[in-house]
Amino acid sequence: MIGIVGYGSYIPRYRIRADDIARQWGRDPETVKRGLLLKEKTVPGLDEDTITISVAAAKNALRRAEIEPGEIGALYIGSESHPYAVKPSGTVVAEALGITPEVHIADFEFACKAGTEAMYVAYAQVRAELVKYAMGIGADTSQGAPGDALEFSASAGGSAFIFGKEKVIAAVIDTYSYTTDTADFWRREGAFYPLHGGRFTGAPAYFKHILGAGRAILKKNNLKPEDFTYAVFHMPNGKFPMSAGKRLGFKREQMEPGWIVPLMGNTYSASSPTAFSATLDIAKPGDLILLVSFGSGAGSDAFIFKVTERINEVREKAEKVKDMLTRSPIYLDYGRYAKFRGKIIMNE
Amino acid sequence: MPTPGYTREIPQRYRLEANKCKNCGKISFPPRLVCPYCGARNFEPTKLSDTGKIVTFTTIRVAPGRYAAYVPYSIAIIELNDGVKITTQVVDCKPEDLEIGKAVRIIFRKMYPEGKTGIICYGYKAVLI
Structure with missing residues (x-):
């Protein structure tokens, strides 16, 4: 049996409320929050980046795996913000x-699905x-241009998964990938902020790939x-995952435990992994879990996991x-947020 | 810090690796070639605890350029659970949150970038737990 032997996440303590971003740009906070189903998002500290977030998440994964770090033979990190x-x-x-x-290392990039890419290759x-053992990490300090819709969602965090054959807590039943050339969201070399195709990011991008991967892996496994x-x-x-899940035939209660986006935002490569x-x-032991990521450009990785008895020993x-999402967050106003995210031009 | 020097200090800065004197048993951090307690030169590597408590602290309000964005911030002397004392920044809190005796965890954070194009230096800091 091959699967996850340890998992762990890390979420920074800093937050900014959607209300504060909306007011900064003259938007009505209630309309924005209703439209995106987002209340607030995580913000990386001044001394945090994809590397520090990956380390923190990986340490939590190692605590649960109860293995020596030196036993890990491959480490892959997916991020849009290396x-x-x-x-x-x-x-x-x-x-x-x-x-x-003695470890094989690679960084991955595939917009928001770089994290599941790292998991896929580790597996x-x-x-x-x-x-x-191999570790796959999805971590990001996501970028969103000031005033753009992405600024309400682009957040920070990471999750790490150690794959192995012994001490498995969630076995991989199957994987499936669905990929096309779809220019819905991109960032050119040297550009600070990404650009996107507005409504084009919906039906032809997110929904086509999520539904394509989801339907295919269900059919392939006769589930x-x-x-x-x-x-x-x-x-x-907040809206897209619930809508995609319903179109695939899932109910709200099946998706709610993972529906952390209203408080966390879109952590890009760490979104679906977290x-x-x-x-x-x-x-609980015996539970089947479907995971479908999406990365602009565009593609989706789908996984089916079956949880084992060992989950209760390591959780x-x-x-x-x-707990990380709700434990004494530190709220920033827009000015401090702009400083934290390097949006203010400073002298050297 | 020049890149070669930074690279040589990775074990202590990233993983809190110290030296334990085989003669007197005292731990040196950062690692030394000669034991400052007994003068012996034989050591074995040891990894320091990543938890401890605040011995004392101060608040920096006028910082050197690299840390100007952090003000006001706190620097504390922390006694780790194995008795070794280290000095480091305590982050993700306000200066008024700190108290002598409060428990902390050592974490891995960015120290500073060497300008806009140089390497990024990482190391240890602390958070309250």
């Missing part, structure tokens, strides 16, 4: 975790028996939505997602 254009985030993360030098490495206890979909806003982590926090060994 701090270096040239120098892998994974090298720093691996040193901080103590898993160098494949274990399945190919090239390494004993129906009612066979699953939980389902997790990428969360660019929603999955929140779902594992409450899952309490690290902080849960909901």
